[in-house]
Amino acid sequence: MAEAAHRYDETMPLEYRTEESRLNILGFWIFLGAEVALFATLFATYLVLFQRTGSGPTAKDLFEVKDVLIETLLLLTSSFTCGLAIFEMRRNRLSGLLTWLLVTLLLGAGFITFEIREFIHYVHEGATMQTSAFLSSFFVLVGTHGAHVSLGIGWMILIIIQLLQRGFTPRTARKVFIVSLYWHFLDVVWIFIFTLVYLTGMVI
Amino acid sequence: MGANNHHESFPWKHVVGFVLSLVLTFAALWVALSSGLTAKAIIGVIVIFAIIQASLQLFMFMHMTESDSGKIQTINMAYAFFIAIVVVAGSVWTMSFVL
Numbered sequence: 625m626a627e628a629a630h631r632y633d634e635t636m637p638l639e640y641r642t643e644e645s646r647l648n649i650l651g652f653w654i655f656l657g658a659e660v661a662l663f664a665t666l667f668a669t670y671l672v673l674f675q676r677t678g679s680g681p682t683a684k685d686l687f688e689v690k691d692v693l694i695e696t697l698l699l700l701t702s703s704f705t706c707g708l709a710i711f712e713m714r715r716n717r718l719s720g721l722l723t724w725l726l727v728t729l730l731l732g733a734g735f736i737t738f739e740i741r742e743f744i745h746y747v748h749e750g751a752t753m754q755t756s757a758f759l760s761s762f763f764v765l766v767g768t769h770g771a772h773v774s775l776g777i778g779w780m781i782l783i784i785i786q787l788l789q790r791g792f793t794p795r796t797a798r799k800v801f802i803v804s805l806y807w808h809f810l811d812v813v814w815i816f817i818f819t820l821v822y823l824t825g826m827v828i
Numbered sequence: 829m830g831a832n833n834h835h836e837s838f839p840w841k842h843v844v845g846f847v848l849s850l851v852l853t854f855a856a857l858w859v860a861l862s863s864g865l866t867a868k869a870i871i872g873v874i875v876i877f878a879i880i881q882a883s884l885q886l887f888m889f890m891h892m893t894e895s896d897s898g899k900i901q902t903i904n905m906a907y908a909f910f911i912a913i914v915v916v917a918g919s920v921w922t923m924s925f926v927l
Contacts, residue, residue, distance in 0.1 A: 650897040657908035664912035668919035704846040819878040
């Protein structure tokens, strides 16, 4: 075995055992940094425009505590179960890993279902993307996050299929770890949507 | 498997992170809806809660500081959040003179 690879063998979890995997994970962190910048521009747009409601409904008219709280709890819990999946992976338990990934997927699907229902509800109340600057920026920000969650669900399904086919290898372990980073990151973005969009919208 | 010998058998870090996240979520909700503070104070408090909760995710769930790249990963995310604050706070501040 090569020297560099040997350095990671003894002390590190499976996903860090090769230099290549460690660099893949570092690269994904840099991608997440770019995602932070992307969402920052959408937050900036929303926060500048959110009181420009024109003749449409305001944030206070539209947002409902119960629906937002259900979405928040679903996504937060899915982030927790995704963490448990990695915990099980590091204990070499494939069945535990698969179980928690499936729970994470179901919670993520639940989140998306509630979000789509919320959007449909708004449209039925006459609050569409074309109604006002507030709603354009709202649907773009929250919709971009929802698109990320949907992508994450598809990605995670593919990773589960690979795990079933190939089991634990340094490569599959690294892929699972990276999809977990992506999933936790979606919750990080949602924390700020919950705070700066929904809670702030209900206060002002 | 060296890594597994000294691995805990119960995910304490995750459970503590999850419970703290729940507490911060409901605390933010209470501050926003029933604390009776001024709008400015409410936003200040709930943004601090959000930053704490995001940090919990990064450190307790995402293991940001682990591996040989831990330092670069942390500096990268700190820089990303610096950019985010400049973009968001800068835009809001600038446009407050216009709107």
